[in-house]
Amino acid sequence: MDLTRRTMLAGTAAAFAARADGAAAETPPAGTASPGIYRYKIGSFELTAIYDGIWYRPINDQFIRNAPFSEVEHALDAAYMPHDRLATPFTTLIVNTGKQLVLLDTGTGGQIAPSAGVLRANLAAAGIDPKAVDRIVISHFHPDHINGIKDKDNALIFPNAELMVPAAEWAFWMDDGNMNAAAADLKLTFRNQRRIFTDIAKQVTQFEPGKEVAPGVETLPAPGHTPGHTVFAVHSGDQSLLVLSDTAQHPAVFARHPDWQAAFDIDGAEAVKTRKKIFDRAAADRMLVTGYHFPFPACGHLLKTATGYEHVPIEWQPSL
Numbered sequence: 001m002d003l004t005r006r007t008m009l010a011g012t013a014a015a016f017a018a019r020a021d022g023a024a025a026e027t028p029p030a031g032t033a034s035p036g037i038y039r040y041k042i043g044s045f046e047l048t049a050i051y052d053g054i055w056y057r058p059i060n061d062q063f064i065r066n067a068p069f070s071e072v073e074h075a076l077d078a079a080y081m082p083h084d085r086l087a088t089p090f091t092t093l094i095v096n097t098g099k100q101l102v103l104l105d106t107g108t109g110g111q112i113a114p115s116a117g118v119l120r121a122n123l124a125a126a127g128i129d130p131k132a133v134d135r136i137v138i139s140h141f142h143p144d145h146i147n148g149i150k151d152k153d154n155a156l157i158f159p160n161a162e163l164m165v166p167a168a169e170w171a172f173w174m175d176d177g178n179m180n181a182a183a184a185d186l187k188l189t190f191r192n193q194r195r196i197f198t199d200i201a202k203q204v205t206q207f208e209p210g211k212e213v214a215p216g217v218e219t220l221p222a223p224g225h226t227p228g229h230t231v232f233a234v235h236s237g238d239q240s241l242l243v244l245s246d247t248a249q250h251p252a253v254f255a256r257h258p259d260w261q262a263a264f265d266i267d268g269a270e271a272v273k274t275r276k277k278i279f280d281r282a283a284a285d286r287m288l289v290t291g292y293h294f295p296f297p298a299c300g301h302l303l304k305t306a307t308g309y310e311h312v313p314i315e316w317q318p319s320l
Contacts, residue, residue, distance in 0.1 A: 035125035036091075036118065038297035041320050042288070043236025045097055045216060048126055049290065049297045052090035052107035052148070053116030059086050065261040065268050072253075072260075079252030087250055090116055090144055091298040093243060093290060095217060095234055100134040102214045103158065104232055104243055105292060106148030119148055120157065133161045137213045139245035140166065140229040141173045141193050145292070149196055156200070164213050167206040168228030222247055222278060224271025225264075231278060241299075242282050242289045247275050249293040251311035255279070258308045279309050288314070 036051025061069035063086070073083045081087055090112075095102040110117025123130060136158055139145055151157055172178055174197070179190035197204060207213055209221035209230050218233040225246045232243035248254035249262070258275050261268025282289050283304040290299040291311075300313040 035122045036296055037122055037126045038299075038316070039126075039320055040299065040314075040317065041239075042234055042241045043216075043239045045095055045234065045236040046320065047234070047241065048094040048096070048128070049299065050092045050094060050107075050119055050122045050126065050128075051296045052092060052119040052122070053113070054090065055088045055108075055113040055116050055144070056085040057088045059084060063263055065263060067257070067260050071257075075253050075257060078256075079250070081250075081252070086253070087295075088144075088293050089296055089298070090119075091290070091292060091294070091296055092119060092148070094128065094133070095214070097215055097217075097236075100214055101128070101132055102135045102137060102217055103133050103161065104137050104217075105139055105145040105245070106136060106157070108144050109147035109149070109151060109157070111147045111152060112144050116144075130158045131160050133158045135214055136161045136163050137207075137217065137219075137232070138163070138165045138169070139231065139243075139292070140226040141169045141189075142226065142246070143189065143192050145246075146193065146196050149200075154195070154199075162205065163200070163203055164205045164207050166219070166228035166230045167208055168223070169226060169230075170204070170206050170228070172227040220278075222274045224267045224269075224274045226266050229274075240285075240287055242278070242287045244278065244282075244289055244291040244294075246292060247271075247278050248291060251291060251294055251309075255302065255309040255311050256305075256307070280304070283309060 038049040040047050064072050076083055090107050092107050093104045095104065107119040108116045120130065136149065148157060173190060173193045179187060182190060207219060209219040212218050216235050218235065220231045220233060222229045222231040222245065229245060231245045231247055234241040234243065254260060258279060259272055261272060265271040279302050282302045286301065288299060289302055294311065300311055303310045303312055
């Protein structure tokens with residue numbers, strides 16, 4: 001056989017191609033991603049963002065009360081989202097103060113959408129035993145924030161945790177008169193809150209926003225989305241984090257368009273007022289923020305623009 005340099009190179013290339021093709025054919029797709037965990041620090045506190053999944057909320061031309069749907073569609077286009085669904089991720093936050101594990105909101109409990117409900121799996125991946133959580137602090141009573149208190153069989157997921165809720169939320173949602181006067185779809189929310197809280201009411205502590213619910217974890221009133229909606233400010237040393245709760249849902253829609261009133265806000269005008277007040281503070285003080293419905297890991301900064309705010313995600317850090 002006449003082995004020339006050209007034939008040797010051609011043979012090598014063919015063999016490489018065959019191996020590459022074979023490897024691709026023999027490796028099936030994984031079908032799943034790695035756990036949704038992200039850790040970072042505020043002063044001496046270690047924070048763990050725990051992903052609970054995502055819900056693709058159906059929307060229509062009634063989604064925003066005070067803007068033409070054509071403008072909403074344009075905003076969704078700009079964010080590479082479809083016109084009939086709003087991407088709604090769920091990210092809870094655990095604050096390790098060194099003495100306590102404090103969980104801010106509890107996720108969906110796997111009771112909202114099949115694409116959500118992975119909080120417990122991600123807690124396990126993070127090495128956090130639900131029994132080790134000392135305190136749960138709730139921002140408001142919508143199901144995606146409280147359903148993770150219990151599983152589908154009504155058993156407590158965090159059996160040793162003290163449970164703290166905003167007093168104004170309890171007063172509004174646990175009032176039978178408010179439930180009887182509510183629209184049919186909202187009545188479902190009222191009934192869900194009774195399912196979660198009725199048999200554990202004696203274990204619930206109500207708080208007034210403006211006070212600490214744990215050392216370094218301050219509560220701030222943020223009404224509008226719901227009457228007692230609350231955000232949190234976590235302070236340690238000279239660093240702070242603003243936990244936005246539902247002050248805005250997806251930032252590509254509600255940070256860029258802070259005047260928009262969503263159909264799911266009980267008082268749309270108050271929600272807008274609250275959003276601007278809190279976002280102005282975050283932008284002016286260059287605070288680190290985390291949003292419950294922001295894309296995971298849900299933390300970054302807010303930059304004030306001529307027309308609204310822009311969310312600037314943090315860079316992922318492999319070590320704290």
